[in-house]
Amino acid sequence: RQFAEHPExxxxxxxxxxxxxxGGTVIWENPQWNGESK
Structure with missing residues (x-):
């Protein structure tokens, strides 16, 4: 949900x-990220 709200x-x-x-750690990649610079 937070990735959809913050695509940057x-x-x-x-x-x-x-x-x-x-313990465990997971690194997530945002599927909404489009690679554009601001």
Whole structure:
């Protein structure tokens, strides 16, 4: 939803901790990004 509201943003990141030294990270690419400069 936030990518659709902000098409000028190309990437996003999500990180989470699940305890005992483990976790995960995801890098998202915005499908609404059109590559145009402002």
């Amino acid at each position: 943003v190309r990437y996003g990141i999500t990180a989470m901790c699940i305890g005992i030294g483990m």
